[in-house]
Every structure is written in structure tokens, then in C-alpha cells.
Amino acid sequence: MKRLVILGGGESGVGTALLGKAKGFEVFVSDAGSIKQAYKDVLINNGIAWEERQHTAAKVLQADLVMKSPGIPEWAPLVKQLREQQVPIVSEIEFAARFTQATLVGITGSNGKTTTASLTHHILKQELQVGLAGNIGHSFAKQLLLNDKAVYVLEISSFQLDDIEQFKPHIAVLTNITPDHLDRYENQFEKYIASKFRIAENQTSSDYLIYDADDKVITNWLSKHPVKSTLLPFSLTQPVSQGAYLENNNIIITIDNNKIHMPTNNLALEGKHNVKNAMAASTVAHLLRIRKQTIRESLENFHGVEHRLENVLKINRVQYINDSKATNVNATYYALESMEAPTVWIVGGEDKGNNYEELFPFVNEKVKAIICLGVDNEKLLKSFSSMVDVVVETQFMSEAVKIAYKLAAPGDNVLLSPACASFDLFENYEDRGRQFKEAVRNL
Incomplete structure (x- = not known):
């Protein structure tokens, strides 16, 4: 034995x-x-x-x-x-995959993987027996054991990919790659990129890799390290012959000369990054022969995941938004980009070697006050003090929310988007998000 x-x-x-x-x-x-x-x-x-x-x-x-x-x-x-x-x-993904004949859809990336995995599962479950596992929900191994499904959508982290040997998703999705978790990769971005691309390393020409063609890190890596899979890029800026692109607010998906058009004006999720998530999920659904009408309706009635740009409450015409899942700078970039009103921004936590420069234009344009919520806020203070008139420090969520309440005027947003890990003051990002929502409800 x-x-x-x-x-x-x-x-x-x-x-x-x-x-x-x-x-x-x-x-x-x-x-x-x-x-x-x-x-x-x-x-x-x-x-x-x-x-x-x-x-x-x-x-x-x-x-x-x-x-x-x-x-x-x-x-x-x-x-x-x-x-x-x-x-x-x-890893668990490697071990469990050995015991199933299911079609596997593997989704990885620095950001957007939870939303893309949840959205893909939401579309597929309308017509298929499908499980959602990996970095999300119940473990893949346990689901296989209790009720093996025909298809699994797996959200997979780089750490899980580090320990695969034969694992091979039939459809792999790479949402984007930005510096994250570099503390685990000897501060070498190249090692982190290589880790993400392991999702495709065992794929053959009959498998698919869906990826963001607007992401220079991904396209540069692919040009130097070609993969065997059939490539299906998605893009907001350029037409692609195979894959998905945006034209006049329509997502156009082409696979083997079969074209479908999906209007984006009724997408339930807002923001450019969610158009990309919708492109990736729709491409998976199209490959698995889900009907166009089902895909369209699913995109229109999917309302996102907890702790990801989640509207909590409106109090005195101030919208409180929980984006606790933004544990890196790039995730916060999307959050700030999507703000349409002056914003009181709650930021901070355990810094993973963050470079905040890419946030400067949004902070200058949209942020009226910053509340630093972390044990060590020195880097945040150094980065943003000169840009914003009001910068406050605290180590308690309840206090951060009370300060935000005082600083926000009718029509403003209060955004929790930490750009950092949560382990300095909280159990995990879910705990941080739940504490935020509770504090808002107690105002």
C-alpha cells in the first residue's frame, strides 16, 4: 500500500x-x-x-x-x-486530476481569475454538469469523490501550478500577468511568469490556450517560449482572426470560422477588465458548444463575486464598495479605473514588494482622501502624501470606516481596495471584506 x-x-x-x-x-x-x-x-x-x-x-x-x-x-x-x-x-490539482475523465478548464492569472472562473461556471452550468473548484469553493479532490462531473472549472494559483507533473487542462485561460507574490519567487518576475505558463506545459495541439493579447508580458513570453496548444487570444484593442475581440461594443468570437457576436451594453459586470473576463468565459463556453442565447443571458444576469468591487450600501448618497479581494496593485488599478465619482480610498496591509506608480494618474484624478489600514504604512505615505490633501492612518477596520464616513460627501464613493495581502491585521481577505461590510452596516 x-x-x-x-x-x-x-x-x-x-x-x-x-x-x-x-x-x-x-x-x-x-x-x-x-x-x-x-x-x-x-x-x-x-x-x-x-x-x-x-x-x-x-x-x-x-x-x-x-x-x-x-x-x-x-x-x-x-x-x-x-x-x-x-x-x-x-499539488491537490495534480493528485485529483489523475482520478477523473472530466473535461478540465483551468483558469489562472494575477487578477480576474475568480471572476472569470465563477462566470465561466455560471454559463456552463445552464447546459452541462459542471463543478467549480481549485482555489475556490470545495476542494477538487472531494468533489470528484462525492459526485464526479463531466466538466470542471478550476481556478488555479501559481503555487498550485508549481507542483504539477502531468496536469493538463483541455482549455487553459490566462487572464493577465502582473508582479505578484514575488516574495515566493526570489523576487524574480521571470520565475513567476514561468510558473503561470505551466498551465499550458502539458497541452497538445488538440487543447486550447485562451489569453489576453493586450498583455505585453504574456505576448512577449509566448514569442520566446511557444506552446503546443491552439492559441485563442482576446483583445480590447485589435481584431484577431481566432479568438475574441471588441468592435463597436460587441464581443466578436471566432473559432474555426464560426463567428458569434455578443453585445456588451447589457453586461451585468462593469469595467473594461470585466469585458475581458466576459470574453474569456464566452470563448470557453463557445468551445464547449453552449448555445449563444445561453451565453448572452448568462453574461447579463451574473452579478460578480463577493469582495470584488461589491456594492455594499448607499448611506447619505455615498456608495460603499468592498474590493477586499484586491490583494495586489494591478487589482486596485482596475478598481480605481472604474470609479466614476470622487473616492475615499482605504488601502494597505502586508506589502508584497508593491510598486504604486501605475496608480498615480487615478489617485491624482479621482481620490480625495486616503485611509491607510495596515501595521506598516510607511511606503503608502511616501507614495501618496504629496498627491492627496488628507491621508489618515489606522489599524482598525471599524475606525477606518468611521473616518471614511466623515470624509465622504454626498455623491462620493468609499472604496476598500487594499492592493496588499491581509495577513497583518486580518485572517484573510474574506475576513477583511466581511469586517468592512459589518462596519458599514453599523454606521
């Missing part, structure tokens, strides 16, 4: 443990932190061995195969030891 050791007892770890046990592995789950009670109960009820607050080297190093949580970096001492002993280490 092969021994499967799982590092990390969260959603993906416990899902993998259940699937591994069902497939005949001897399973052991090890977490350096504490495992949530709900997950412990699942492990206990299924007779799966586990430990928390430690990794017992003797138990881990006996593995025939290791699945590591995406949060554990390559330089962790135990990972190094496993590498030295040549024990294969895979």
Missing part, C-alpha cells in the same frame, strides 16, 4: 486525504499549525491519521507521495528534505 502524506490540514488537504483513502492509499495528514475542528472531525470519522502543530519528520519522510498545501513554500526545511530524498511532491 502506497503511503500518501499530506502537508496542510485545510480544505485541499482534507479533500485529498478523503480521495487518497478511497483510492487505496495509506494516508497521513500533518499540519504545522492547528487544524480546524470541522476538518478534524472529518479525518476522525474517516479513520485518517493526522497530527497538528508539528511535522514529525520520521512520519513524513516515509512517504511515497506528498501533497503539499499551496501555502507551504519550497524553501521549508521539510520540503527540502523530501526533495533530497526524491519523494514526489504534488
Whole structure:
């Protein structure tokens, strides 16, 4: 019996443990932190061995195969030891994909992947048996085990792609690539780009890569590192012969000389970046032979994901907007770009080596006050103090929202779009977004 050791007892770890046990592995789950009670109960009820607050080297190093949580970096001492002993280490996506015949749609990118994955799933589920997994919702492994679907839409992070071997989506989507998580890639942007492109590395000419042709990082990389897949670019600025482009507010999708037109004036999601997300999702749907009418209606009634430019409440004609999912500068760029009114901007958190320069034009034009919400705001203060008259610092969400309430005038927006990770003051970006919404409701 092969021994499967799982590092990390969260959603993906416990899902993998259940699937591994069902497939005949001897399973052991090890977490350096504490495992949530709900997950412990699942492990206990299924007779799966586990430990928390430690990794017992003797138990881990006996593995025939290791699945590591995406949060554990390559330089962790135990990972190094496993590498030295040549024990294969895979991600949940790699492990689970071995046990399904489903058509896989893999979506990655620095921004837009959650919205694109959710929108793609929303369109496909109208006509197909489809699951949504990966970096979103219930674990892929657990879904396969409980109810294997015909199609899976997988939102995949670079960390999950780092640990694939044979994983191959039939349709891969690359939304964009901007500097993010560079702390995990030795501050080398090239390594991060290479990691994202692993989504296509096992693809063949019968598979598809849908990508943003307006993104110079992607097009430059493709020109130097060609892939085997059939390329389907999407663009807001130039016509493409295969793929999707925008002309007179219509998305035009062409695949094998089959053209469809989708008007964008009724899209439920606003902003240029959402036109791109709609192009990517529609192209996937078109490849999977979803009817045009279904695609059109789905784009018109899809209202986005929580914590991504989510309108919370209007109080005294001030709109409060939760964009807590903006954990990098590029995501905040889209948020500020879409602001149509003077904006009080709540920003800050754990900086991942951010360069705020690309935000300067929007800050000059649209931002009337900045509230820095983080443990260390020095870089923000240095970047923006000269541009905005009012810059305030705080370490409490409730206080940030109260200050915003005082600073905003009727007709303004209050935008939480942090451009940073949340781990300095919050459990995760969801916790940060929920605290924001609660504070707004308590005004």
C-alpha cells in the first residue's frame, strides 16, 4: 500500500486525504499549525491519521507521495528534505486530476481569475454538469469523490501550478500577468511568469490556450517560449482572426470560422477588465458548444463575486464598495479605473514588494482622501502624501470606516481596495471584506 502524506490540514488537504483513502492509499495528514475542528472531525470519522502543530519528520519522510498545501513554500526545511530524498511532491490539482475523465478548464492569472472562473461556471452550468473548484469553493479532490462531473472549472494559483507533473487542462485561460507574490519567487518576475505558463506545459495541439493579447508580458513570453496548444487570444484593442475581440461594443468570437457576436451594453459586470473576463468565459463556453442565447443571458444576469468591487450600501448618497479581494496593485488599478465619482480610498496591509506608480494618474484624478489600514504604512505615505490633501492612518477596520464616513460627501464613493495581502491585521481577505461590510452596516 502506497503511503500518501499530506502537508496542510485545510480544505485541499482534507479533500485529498478523503480521495487518497478511497483510492487505496495509506494516508497521513500533518499540519504545522492547528487544524480546524470541522476538518478534524472529518479525518476522525474517516479513520485518517493526522497530527497538528508539528511535522514529525520520521512520519513524513516515509512517504511515497506528498501533497503539499499551496501555502507551504519550497524553501521549508521539510520540503527540502523530501526533495533530497526524491519523494514526489504534488499539488491537490495534480493528485485529483489523475482520478477523473472530466473535461478540465483551468483558469489562472494575477487578477480576474475568480471572476472569470465563477462566470465561466455560471454559463456552463445552464447546459452541462459542471463543478467549480481549485482555489475556490470545495476542494477538487472531494468533489470528484462525492459526485464526479463531466466538466470542471478550476481556478488555479501559481503555487498550485508549481507542483504539477502531468496536469493538463483541455482549455487553459490566462487572464493577465502582473508582479505578484514575488516574495515566493526570489523576487524574480521571470520565475513567476514561468510558473503561470505551466498551465499550458502539458497541452497538445488538440487543447486550447485562451489569453489576453493586450498583455505585453504574456505576448512577449509566448514569442520566446511557444506552446503546443491552439492559441485563442482576446483583445480590447485589435481584431484577431481566432479568438475574441471588441468592435463597436460587441464581443466578436471566432473559432474555426464560426463567428458569434455578443453585445456588451447589457453586461451585468462593469469595467473594461470585466469585458475581458466576459470574453474569456464566452470563448470557453463557445468551445464547449453552449448555445449563444445561453451565453448572452448568462453574461447579463451574473452579478460578480463577493469582495470584488461589491456594492455594499448607499448611506447619505455615498456608495460603499468592498474590493477586499484586491490583494495586489494591478487589482486596485482596475478598481480605481472604474470609479466614476470622487473616492475615499482605504488601502494597505502586508506589502508584497508593491510598486504604486501605475496608480498615480487615478489617485491624482479621482481620490480625495486616503485611509491607510495596515501595521506598516510607511511606503503608502511616501507614495501618496504629496498627491492627496488628507491621508489618515489606522489599524482598525471599524475606525477606518468611521473616518471614511466623515470624509465622504454626498455623491462620493468609499472604496476598500487594499492592493496588499491581509495577513497583518486580518485572517484573510474574506475576513477583511466581511469586517468592512459589518462596519458599514453599523454606521
